[in-house]
Each structure stands twice: as C-alpha cells, then as structure tokens.
Amino acid sequence: MVLRIFATIFLSHLLVSCDSRLSDEGQTNQNKPFYEPWGVDLEARNEAVNPGDDFFGYANGNWIANNQIPSDRSRHGVWLDLRERVEKRLLDIIQDLENSNAQKGSSEQKIADYYRSWMNSERLNELGLTPLYEDIKRIRSISSxxxxxxxxxxxxxISGGSPxxxxxxxxxxxxxxxxxxxxxxxxxxxxxxxxxxxxxxxxxxxxxxxxxxxxxxxxxxxxxxxxxxxxxxxxxxxxxxxxxxxxxxxxxxxxxxxxxxxxxxxxxxxxxxxxxxxxxxxxxxxxxxxxxxxxxxxxxxxxxDQPIETWRNYLVFHLIMNNASILSDKIDKLNFDFRKTLTGQQKQLPRWKRGIDRVGARYGLGELLGKIYVERHFPSSSKKQMEDLVENLRKAFRNRIETITWMSEETKQEAYKKLSSFEPKIGYPEKWLDLNAIEIDESDLFGNARRIQAYFEHRDIEKLDKPADKDEWFMTAHNVNAYYMASFNQIVFPAGILESPFFDPFADPAVNYGAIGAVIGHEMGHGFDDQGSKYDSRGVKRDWWRSDDRKNFENQTFQLQKQYDNFEVLSGQYIDGAFTLGENIGDLGGLEIAFEAYQISIRGERDRVLDGLTGKQRFFLAWAQAWRGESREEFLVRQLKSDPHSPSMYRVNGVVRNISAWYDAFDISEADQLYLPEDERVSIW
CATH class of the missing domain: 1.10.1380.10 (Neutral endopeptidase , domain2)
Structure with missing residues (x-):
C-alpha cells in the first residue's frame, strides 16, 4: 500500500494543514484545477535549487521554508493536508447527526453518541482508572x-499486551x-x-x-x-x-x-x-x-523463567498504556508525555480531531461514517474516471513487461495473467458492513470502545469457519490512502484519496498521471515487488517464475536495495534498503508505468509547454509534490525503524535518479549530485 504505516502512522493520525488553500472547501467545487492554472503548485518550488542536485527541494523548497510543522503534529505535508479536509467534512457530518434526533439503534445514533461519549471528558475524569479495575484485579490474581x-x-x-x-x-x-x-x-x-x-x-x-x-x-x-x-x-x-x-x-x-x-x-x-x-x-x-x-x-x-509478578506488572502497564486515550485526562496526558519522546509532537491534538479519528476508524464506526461520507462527497464521475485511469495503467504495465529483456516468455505469460486478473476497487465497498449488533451509549465511552472491540474480535474468530470474503475492504472509504491485497490480487483506492491534488478532474493530464497515476502504478507494482511477486494471478502463494528469471529479478532488486542503504537520513541513521524494498519497488515501478501511460495518452500530439514547463517536467513535478512534506527528527527515527516506506525526500530523489526520462526532462548531467550512470540505473518494471 502507499502508506502501509498506516499501520501505524497514516491510518492512526490525521495531520494538520499549513497551506490555507488545502483547507478551502470551496476550491474543490469549482470547475478549475485545485492549483491554478493547470494543477502544479508553482509557488512551492525553490528555483534556486538545481533539480539534478535535489529534485525534492526544487519542487517543494519554498513550501517547506514557509511552513513550520505545527506544535500538535510530528510532521505535515500534502497527504496530511488532504486528510484534514476530509476530517472537517466528517466533523460536519457528525455535527449534523448530533442535531438530527436519530432513532436509537440507527447508524446515525451510533455515530453521534460515540462521538458525544468521547467528548465528555468531565465524565472520564470522574471515573479515572475505574473502568480498568476489574481487569487489573484479574491480572493481579494470576498465580500460575x-x-x-x-x-x-x-x-x-481488552487492548492489553502479550508476548x-x-x-x-x-x-x-x-x-x-x-x-x-x-x-x-x-x-x-x-x-x-x-x-x-x-x-x-x-x-x-x-x-x-x-x-x-x-x-x-x-x-x-x-x-x-x-x-x-x-x-x-x-x-x-x-x-x-x-x-x-x-x-x-x-x-x-x-x-x-x-x-x-x-x-x-x-x-x-x-x-x-x-x-x-x-x-x-x-x-x-x-x-x-x-x-x-x-x-x-x-x-x-x-x-x-520470569517471575509471575513481573508478568503481572507487564500486563498492567500495557493495559493502562493501550487504553489511556479512553481514560481520564491525567492518564491520557501521562501517555502523551512519553509520545513526545517518540515523535517530537509537542502538543496533544484538539480533542475533537482525536474523536473524529476514533469514531471514523476501521475498527470503530468507520464503515457507518464512510457510507455517509461517500453519499455526500464522492461523485460517480470520479469513479468512472478512475476506472479509465486504472485500465490505461494496466495497458502501460503490459507494454513494459513485453519489452523486458531479462524475463523469459514463459514467465511473462504468468505475469500477463496476473496483471489481467488485478481487480480494482474504487471509492467504496459494494457491500457495507452491518454494525447493528454494536450498542452505543452516549454516557459510556469505555463501554462503547469495549463493545466495538469485542464485535470485531469475535467477527474475526468467526471467519475461521467461513470462506474468504473478497468483498471486504481493509480501509474505510474516507481514508486518504490505497493498498494492494496479494491474496485477493486486488488494488483498492478509497474515496478519500480520489481528490485534488492527487486526482484532479480539471488538471493537466501530465499532473494526474504523475500523481494519482503513479499511485495506481505503485499499487499495481506491489503485485510484482519482492514479496507480492510470490503470489500468482489467483492470489495463491506459489513460485510461478522460472528460476533464472527469478534470479535476474533479485539481482535488479538488490541493486535498488543497495542504493537506499546508502541514504543517510539523520546523522548515523540510514534507510534500511531490505526493509523498504517492497515500497521502493512500488514507487519506482509505479512512476515508470505512469510515465508510459502518459506517453501513450499523448501519442501523436505536440508537447504543450505551460508556464515554461514541458509535459515531462510537469509529470515529474506532480510526483515530487505528491510527497511534499517534512517530519520532526524523532518521527524520522521511528519511521526508519518501523515503517517500510522511505521518508518523503527519498521517495522522490531515490526514484527519479533511476528514470532516464527525468534526465532528459531536466537536462541532468554528470555534474549533478543525483546523477547515476546509465548502467547503474535500476529499471525493474
């Protein structure tokens, strides 16, 4: 997936915008590009930076210089700006539901009352640690x-901890x-x-x-x-x-x-x-x-070997830490004070923002909230345009496989079969999850959270006796993200990401191909990265490669791994090329496939020059600005150690230096710092 830390980062935290244009809801409803006049933020560039030395800095330098990371964020950037736009829409929905006098047991009542229970911090402060007393008592009674x-x-x-x-x-x-x-x-x-x-x-x-x-x-x-x-x-x-x-x-x-x-x-x-x-x-x-x-x-x-008393203390600590956000302000603050050490974030997010995150989570009431979000904010025209883009990228990917010289025809036939079997899922699920069994009480945040958790845990256990459900989504519809599911051979693009500046119906085609096109290519690329390539067209994990082809593939990927191993992000802290390899393959292959699709789309046409920029230049600028952002050092350390995605700068500079079309677009020479000799450039897909 594009941002798998989701697992960890993007799925869990909404990061605030410092670009006022991204907070202007009205902009998205006009028949013109989000970034006028044709889709790239020209003001964000620092033209004093040589593109061949630091393409990320050239494309985004002025924005970074003029936008400090807010004190309640560990990072900020364009992905997170869009999340805030989505977040404000979700708040509007919830506030409407709070005023709707919804029927008990309805989706509207559940959403509104879960949010009310979260916002009632006075009640949480009265309770203190009381909601956990029964669990703590049981843990302390363990004697065997x-x-x-x-x-x-x-x-x-119970959201505790276990070895x-x-x-x-x-x-x-x-x-x-x-x-x-x-x-x-x-x-x-x-x-x-x-x-x-x-x-x-x-x-x-x-x-x-x-x-x-x-x-x-x-x-x-x-x-x-x-x-x-x-x-x-x-x-x-x-x-x-x-x-x-x-x-x-x-x-x-x-x-x-x-x-x-x-x-x-x-x-x-x-x-x-x-x-x-x-x-x-x-x-x-x-x-x-x-x-x-x-x-x-x-x-x-x-x-x-460890004393049971030590395990009891271990269990009590993790129980309180993992439940701190639904306990008193005092306990929540103790947890946040340590979070500062890990992320550099200086202030807690406003409570309403954290409430939107909790209510709208996939393992919250995100399925209910996402359905309303789609009804209000996702036009059917966007779904159709995305379907067309996906098919254009699929054709481009096949073209590239056909020209690969290191792969035999036998293995190519299997690759074609897998590519043609990709199932795109766009916008929202065809079948929404039924959450009728969950009871929500506006005065009981802790009980609400436990009942929701119990529902999803029991639902997962019940799956062991059922066939796999290929209609299930593993993200909410309002999520600003995307993912590839190897076992289903599916590429999934929620409604949340299908907006400007990533997907802009009124932008120049080069911009859309460089932004959302490369995101589509990235997810397709995961089907053929170092791990996704171990699954066939039906999602079965099996070796469908000829042995010499697999060896050639691994030689290529190892060269990319070595490149990223040499990127020093902070003093003494390097990217782990093996850990990030799948995402780096997705980025590189995705951008190359998107460029191929863009070239096909303009075949036979003269290249238009807009504001002094050729189509190729606009394409690569769109990619660089899709990763515009900055992180605190503490967060970067955490990312390097636990997130399989490379930091934003290297998702730009580490990729473009391997693509010959970028060299042509910006007249890159041996004198430039990002220059790689042709025989050292990696092109896998």
Missing amino acids: LEGLASEFGRQYL FYAHVSLNPLKPDQYQLHLGLSGLGLPDRDYYLEEDEIFETIRYDYISHIRNLLEVAGADSPEKNADLVFKLEAKIAQIQWPRAQRRDRDRTNNPISLESLKLDFPDFNWDMFLSGIGVDFIEELNLNQPDTITPLIALVR
Missing part, C-alpha cells in the same frame, strides 16, 4: 503459568480460507532496535520509557513501581533479543510455516496453548501458521 497463558490470549479483547500475537488473516496457500497466525509480539517501543542499539538517541528513549512504565504502575498502585518498571523494561528487552530483524519479518517465505494444532502442542509442550486459544475465543482449529517459528521456544522459556 496456566492463568498467565489465558490472560495472554485475553489481551486482544504472543494471534490474529486471523488469509491463508497464503489457500486464499479462499482464513487462518490463525501466531507469532512473537510484546514490545512497547516501535522496534527491537530501540532496546538494542547503543546510540545516544535510543539511550534517551529507553530512560524515558522506563520512567513512563513507572508512572503508569504508580497510577495502578503497584508496589515498588521504580524497581518493577526496571524489571518490566528488562523483560521487554529480552523479548526484543528474540525477535527477528524487521526485514526478515516481512519475508513471506520465512513467515509462512503452517502447522497443525496437534503438532504445535507436541513441538512446544511447555506452554498451555489450549488456555491461550481459549482466552482469545478460539474453541477449535486444526491448523495455524507460525510466523516466526524459531522464536517460540526461547519465548516460552522466557515466560517460564
């Missing part, structure tokens, strides 16, 4: 390894079935490197994290909070030592290890799997998948 195993499983119903994770996902070998995936989890910091690296940056973070553990244990009334905070941290550090490095964790071959439940119990007999699965809510399964199999034995040994 069996009780510990059961509680580890229960954490998914094991278990989630329901598709079976990569049989994508028409769901499967339980089991692996190592349990860290409170973003990645194992935060525990293991000796750099001063991480020493400071570790010190602050131990203080954070102590503060939350004090809130819970724990004995000797300082001593126990240190023990909890040391426990997590031992888990970090067992965990695989991040690049290995994204390897679909390494993480695909199906095993029967019977064999799991025989191979790892020193942990009570029945109690763990019962805690999750799984009564019976025949088979599951072990994502990191060689970590299970040392992790079980750690569970058995």
